[in-house]
Amino acid sequence: MNEATKTIGRDLGRMFQALAGLLFVSVLIPLIWGEYYAIPALVVSGVLPFAIGRLLTSRFREAAKPGKLHGMIIAALGWFCVAIFGSLPFFLIAWTVELAPPILGDPSQTSTLAAFTQPINALFESMSGFTGTGLTMTDNEEVLPRTLQWWRSFIEWTGGVGVIVLTTAILARPGSGSLTLYKSEARSERIHPSIVSTVQTIWWIFILFTFVSILLLWIVGMPLWGAINHAMTGLSTGGFSITDNSIATYDSAAIDFALLPIMLLGSIAFPVHYLILQGDLRNLYADLQTRWVFIYMSLGTFVLTTLVYVGDTYDSLFTAFRYGSFQFVSAATCAGFQTAVDTTNVALGRWSAQAQLTVTFGMVIGGAAGSTVGGIKLIRALTLLKGVRHRISDVFYPETAVRRLNINGRRLNEREIRQEFEEAAIITMLWGAFLAIGIFVLLMILPQGEYTLENVIFEVASAQGNVGLSAGITGPESLPTLGKLMFLFNMWIGRLEIIPVLVTLRAVFRRGGIYQ
Amino acid sequence: MKLSELPIVEEVFESGANDRVFDSLLLIGPVLIAGIAIVGRSTVTTGIAIAYVLFFVAYVGYRGISN
Structure with a gap:
């Protein structure tokens, strides 16, 4: 066994043990809610990753420290394996209720829970949670056991922290946005010098914001259990809900508007949050990405409100603004909460094609790198725009001219410009390519005439952007x-911004000798 | 033993923005939420929750202005 495999194995083992910890902590929920039948399923779900994790960490204790390649493979494999182990509570609780052994009481089975007796549905839910997507295999979240409602919210919440850690501390590379954050000349280079303290500080900020969000939602009228779950999934921009019709269930403008700042908090880079909490409020406008989060959300809200108002989807300007602002912010922050559903108003899937495509655009771009959002990220979109402008204007300068490109306070030389521009272009191209493949596959397998093209584009962009809004296909x-x-x-x-997954697949296929 | 040497408190104090007010808000948050879970919605709990959120927002602003 080579050294790389040992390093990857050891770090995967640590991830599995951390996952087991999450599962063991979650045993408190069935204890509090009296869902004792769920406890064995949670314990078994925790013991398995713990045992495998323990085996891997003890066997490869002496492995070398991970490098950049290891980091990518660990992240990609780790996310996938964690999603597999994380599906066990769904699967095992569903089967516990299905078989209803007398010793565990007589919990009632529902069609919603029964869907998780299929492993693919359980895995889908888990992957959707850990990637912060929010697309769901449930048809009525309200009837799920509280234990599973919690587990869905909890995995989105921890997945949210995971992706911040991943992009700000582990996989920071040119063009990823995170490096731009670090190297900004105007600000301090990192949250803290070491990865461990960076992770601790990210948790600190995330937990503080979670408490504030829970209390804010509770103040505006959401029941406490809903406030806890929606604050967790809103801040992590995951978007799982515990109600049948997402946020539309509450049909409250106050709750809709209270969720806007919560989702926005999740879409701003956490190093910027750190600086703001230290009193450096300039970053709200001085930081390129943060400034553009506000500009982008405002523009998107304006366009979407105009489209749904002028297109007669809603008859009052306030209603159009309420649903337009919520759905655009929900899409662009990649939260995926839904207020536009059939029971309270016009479902997203029935909005005009222009309105749906505006929401889709929001999902594709996303928010700031270094936050919990998905999509291409604002920094890449801005790098591409600035890079294109730089290249075009190049023609008008003499060949000997030394030109620099200014991105977020950094003055890039030619080599750095190429590096940043290349990375942003590659990710964007791959993002578009996989989006196109997804659309093609979905068009092939869905019943003819059941869904429009804009529905299909919307759904694939939602899945790949880790958004979770649905036009009704999922x-x-x-x-x-x-x-x-x-x-x-x-x-x-x-979730992994494509490259780490491709690197992992290449490593698996080449090193595994599958196509050599 | 000092308060700052207690296990969870020590970790909270050592992480984050190095500000005891934010650290305190972080430590009070779960106590307040647990209190709400037990007592339920009342004028007092609503008032305390509003005070918590407003204080957080005001303190972020204060830190910004005072810097």
């Missing part, structure tokens, strides 16, 4: 198995 029955498998892949690559 569901245990409505989405064919091939579609579920494809969405699993879309969610996975979307």
